[in-house]
Amino acid sequence: MQPLLELRKVTKEFPGVRALDSVDLHVDRREVVGLIGENGAGKSTLVKILAGIHRIDSGSMLFDGSPASFRSPRDAFNHGLTMVFQEQSIIPTLTVAENIFLGREQEFLRFGVIDKRAMNAAAEVELAKVHLDCNPATKCASLDFAARQMVEIAKALSLDGRIDSDIVILLDEPTSVLERQEIDLLFEIIKELKAKASIIFISHRLDEVLQVSDRVYVLRDGAVVHETASTEATITGLHEHMVGRQLDHEYYRENKQRELFGESVLSVRNLTIEGEFRNLSFDLAEGQILGIAGVVGSGRESFARCLGGLLPPSNGEILVDGKPVRLNQPHQAVLAGFGFVPSERKSEGIVTGLSVSENMTLAAGDRFSRFGFIKFEQERTECQRWIDRLRIRTPSTKTPMQSLSGGNQQKVVLSKWQIFGSKVAVLDHPTRGIDVGAKEDVYELIREMADQGVAIILLGDTLEEVIGLSNSILVLKDGEVSAKFQAPVGAKPDQIELISKMV
């Protein structure tokens, strides 16, 4: 049978890089195709070509058997290719229904005016498809992040039934901001959709890809290096194809996990932010790693931001080395000894316009200047030492930050707090959106930091990561601690135990 979507020898070059190198790929009708690859493997370029944002240099794209070249995402949509992007395209000031039908209001025009009732009714139908129970007339700003993601998916699905041809739905990292429960729901939805649509599923979580796809393509350095039926694939096998080498040591470096800790560094007493979390209390010692688990809306993100000085607490006490500290401003948090690694690396973690070394010494600048003048040589030497130690791939200390890959950027962010000498590292999704190889380097670094006596608070990208790395785990549910787990090597709690306390 003729595939619904087919790419033949597609090549795309950007100045200096061949982003896609003669890629052959096809998607059959009613098939779920998984697409995996490290960052920089060419996934996003492929997505952008399908979406009509980039044009192909050579090769061809066929949709429903006939050559296709989409001029814009709207054009792709009208042809039957719809997508859910990693970054949300929901407009917070519009209602759920208005977002779903953005740009297609003419369907609901009556005497030149939008028939809101009809639009809301149609939106109800779309929302039912994603099992999202909300009023289509509510403003998206009042929805939580996960619900917005569901609206995003509903928006993409609204194509179904509106055009004659079969449709392809492209899901680009749809699960990265969702928690387990919502992911399960999404997979249910995908199964239902399969009855009428083809799906391309992109994710860096290999287990999810295997769970949901019929067939998997592995991209590396712009080329398809492996194609397999999901039933014949294993996570380790796919992983090796992705990174092009074998996993040589234990993923979460559990052999390096400390079990004995130093002095107590941090005491949190009844910490509260109204509407976010209540009465959080715990102690943390030098070299100890505390994982925080919880679904979106459990208050864990706000807690991390609170320790970073970005969300002032409304109540409670924080003591560092036994002395109470105030965290109303980020600079107070930094001086108190907190080093916050934000989940949004590109907007809060790095300063794109600065060089690698300038980013590294951003927090510790006082140490590298005298009477306000920068001590360039000392700065360069120290930064080069960290670059070597963390295996940061950069041509020099002066390289602009934006030309580094995500993983290397994240290492720079981590080194910033190491150079400053933070006592407590608050890591909010430190491995979000970075490739597998870089993840391992980050895990290695986290272990090293613990060895040096840094107390670490970790919000993991996956539950597996939290369990693998932490000494103990706090589970948050609706803003309160619902459980505490010890996680020594060999006696780690399993995911099911944690999940049961999360929901």
Add this chain to the structure above:
Amino acid sequence: MTEKQKELLRNLVPIFTLLALVLGIAAFEPGFLKPANLVTVTADTMTLFLMASGATFVIMLGSIDLSIQAIASMTSCILAALLPMFGGTALLIALAGGATAGVLSGLVVNYFRIPSFVATLAIGGIMTSVAFWASNERSIYISDEDKSTWLNWATGTSVGIDHEVVVGLVVLATLSAILSLTRFGRLVRAVGSQERAVVASGINVNRIKFFAFVISGLMAGLAGIVMAARLGSGSPTLASEFLLPAIACIIVGGTAITGGVGSIWKTFVGALIIAVVRIGMTFVGITVLAQQIVFGLVLVIAVAMTIDRTKVSVVK
């Protein structure tokens, strides 16, 4: 083309533009290339450069200062009004007046958290009123005696070089050093590039912004003093036509209006470009009244060329 080559090109375009314009005029009027004439042209440009030099810091933050022409006019009035009474101290009072205007802009931006274009527009209005009040709503003549005693550093000549050029080069060197060698300068660039990340790194961003506005006010004040010295009078409307060219020369030099990218020497080159364009227009026969049209167009084109589109995905 690599990023480095692009960067190099971005740096060279303004310089080649300047050379092309100079040679273009020289083709009509070979005398233009005489060293003495080039020095004079540079001297004439320095008040514009001084005004734009401090504002470069503000623009590099991604903010803007729309009060510089009002500040310059105000300090010209303060200087002219107070010279007969206080002598050299009047210079310091005028400079302090410029710095104070910057302080006010900085405070308004930081504590009321309103965009700089509104804050500096408002402060500029206030400064204009101060100028009218200080000058009794008219021009104030500076006596030749006061001028030669107190303002020779700005308008005199040594070994054939106009002092304006010396003042301009000293400011160029000092501000360049601040921007590229100090932590403050680096943080100005950082804030303009990615403010949220700078905040999350524990930097007091308000302090950086505050001092950028103070430098801008101080330099606009200095520009007002030099203008008054050259013209021999202070007036509340002395610099009113200078805002557009001043912003234009910052951008034409290659500093991005979106912040994060720029330098003082770029503004210096930009100021010379604007000056040469102005002279060129006179050659071609464009009346002074229509010259703002050209500056407006130049500004639009320069902004379009230097703007960082990744930061401005939506235009409002």
